[in-house]
Amino acid sequence: MGKIYLYNTLKRKISPFAPLEKKSVKMYACGPTVYNFAHIGNLRTYIFEDILKRTLLYNGLRVLHVMNITDVGHLTSDSDFGEDKMQKAARRESQPATAETVMQIAQKYTAAFLKDIANLNIITPDKLTKATDHIVEMIELNQIIQKNGYAYETSSALYFDTRKLKEYGELARVNFDAMQKTARAETDPEKKNQSDFALWFKTVGKHENHVLRWDSPWGTGFPGWHIECSAMSIKHLGKRFDIHCGGIDHIPVHHTNERAQNIAAMGGPVVNFWCHGEFLVIGKSEKMAKSGENFITLNTLIKKGFNPLSYRYMALLTHYRKPLQFTWEGLEASQNASNNFYDQFLSLEGDGGINKNYQQKFLKAVNDDLNIPRALALAWDLLKDKKINSGDKKATILKFDEVFGLKLSETRKIEIPKEIMELAAKRDFLRQEKKWDDADDLRKQVEERGFKIKDTDSGFEVTKE
Ligand SMILES: [Zn+2]
Known part of the structure; x- marks a missing residue:
């Protein structure tokens, strides 16, 4: 094991990482809201998290990886506006939104998500936790937050009082006053501060017809999106755990609110390292759209004849904290490059041992805040290195693939046109x-x-x- 360095979003710097408990890392990743197929931009985040996990494993650590499945409470806006995404999806697929059709939608897109991550050779999380299975834990956590003086009840919701927590906004590096100035289309006049967010929605007013609902001390209703992740991460990983990861879009609202809930309930921070992956962009700067022509799923790529692992290879070429520029030409080039990589690997013959020099350089690269582009370049250098024999190359590259996850050990020398x-x-x-x-x-x-x-x-x- 080498010394691992990771960028911690909270500190805005790269710091040495060591597990809180010897040899065992507890890691929570925000999973999908299962109302639609994941697009390749979403999937990039899961590839980054997979690389992070594989790097920890490569260092001889154990990893307990928990990912949630959001099947209730995530409104069409990450803030508290709009309708529940699940319910909207049930209507979109021309069914009346009932508890049953919403759960069918959840099952359908959970299965699609699991298929996507299997196709990308992402190691399945140790635990996949569904929000609807954790309503009791969410209610209990909300009660603690309220008892500790950080929540207030209105006619429509139980809100978190963001002004009460001095650490609020630390993760996003935005101060309280600036957060109040953001203009919103909809605002609840009973909210004390613009940045306050719902811990529990009552099924009254605009949420009167919400189909999934539970009894609670604040009346019948459903949980806010952010409390789900606090409740599930604390339940499965404890009051203090190592890594919480997700996409950068989670920093300003979702993770900021999660962190606030954690501190309000537990009296101090729960998460040691906050790690975030950058977006995928179409062309030069456009973020992937939620629908329409710019909504590209893994199935879109497969239909066009691409191997899903060539998309994984493409993602490995850009550092996770830099935007990944997606173009079809770029994907074509990645497919050619990865095929070339497989061919070169398959041409290696004989048995051998791991080359220590390359192994050391590789470990240094991956432990340097997951510098996979450098690690991949190193693998290419090794393939071309005339001083190393074929068997040693094979053994060393195969070892590297524990992090790359390109399924080299399963690759056979057959060309499929x-x-x-x-x-x-x-x-x-x-x-x-x-x-x-x-x-x-x-x-x-x-x-x-x-x-x-x-x-x-x-x-x-x-x-x-
Ligand atoms: Zn989350």
């Missing part, structure tokens, strides 16, 4: 739409050309017959 992959992907979609006859036609076409399709938990595999 792009048009075959496209046919197989099309067949998979037809199957999902239950168009069995059309799907069978495509399977026959693939088989006639000497390839075989095998269906797996994470999708499908194509092999040469």
Whole structure:
């Protein structure tokens, strides 16, 4: 194990990281709100978190990784405006929003999410915790926050009183007065401060028709989005844990509010390191949209014949704290580069040992705030290094892949032509739409050309017959 350095958003600097408990890291990652497919920008954050976890494991640490699934309480705005995203999705998919249809939506998109992360070779979190399974814990935490004097009740909600907490805004580095000046389209006149946020929504007024609802000391209602993550992380990882991660979009509202709740309830900070991944941008600066042409999912890439791991490879080429520029040409180039990487790896023969010199440099790169672009460049240097024998190269690169996660150990030397992959992907979609006859036609076409399709938990595999 080497010395690990990570950027802590709270301190705005890179600091040495060591687990609070010897050898064991407790890590919480904000998971998806399961109202739609994840887009590749969302998935970039999960790749970053996977790299972080793999780096900790590479250093010989154990990692307990908890991720939540939000199936209630996340409104269309990250602040307290709009409608519950789950409920809106149930209506979008032309069903009346009932508790049952909302839970069906949750199941559908949770399954899609798990398939995406399997396709990207992201290690499944040790625990996936659903918000609707933790309502009791959320109510209890809200009661503690209220008892400690940080909450007040109005006719529509239980609010967190942000003025009461001097640390409020520390994570986002925004002072209290500045936070009050942000103009909002909707405002609850009963709120004491603009930045106050709901710990519990009552099913009255605009939330009168909210279908998922529970009894609470503040009347029937549903939890705020932020309390979910505080309640689930504390329940599964304890009152003090090592790392909380997510996308940078979580810094100003979600994580700021989570941190405030933690301090108000526990009397001090719960999280040791706050780690955040940058956005994916389309072209030069455009953030990925939630719908329309700029809404690109992993399935979009697969349909176009790309291997999902070529997107993973693309993400590895940019440091997680820099915006990832996405273009189709860029993805094509990454697919070619990763294919080249696989080819070079497969051409290595014989057994050997791990090269100490490269191994040391690699550890230094990944432990330097996850410098994966440098680590990948080092792997290429090793492949080209004439002084190292083939067997040693193979053993060393295979070891590096514990962090890269490019599935090198499973790569066989078979070229699957792009048009075959496209046919197989099309067949998979037809199957999902239950168009069995059309799907069978495509399977026959693939088989006639000497390839075989095998269906797996994470999708499908194509092999040469
Ligand atoms: Zn969260």
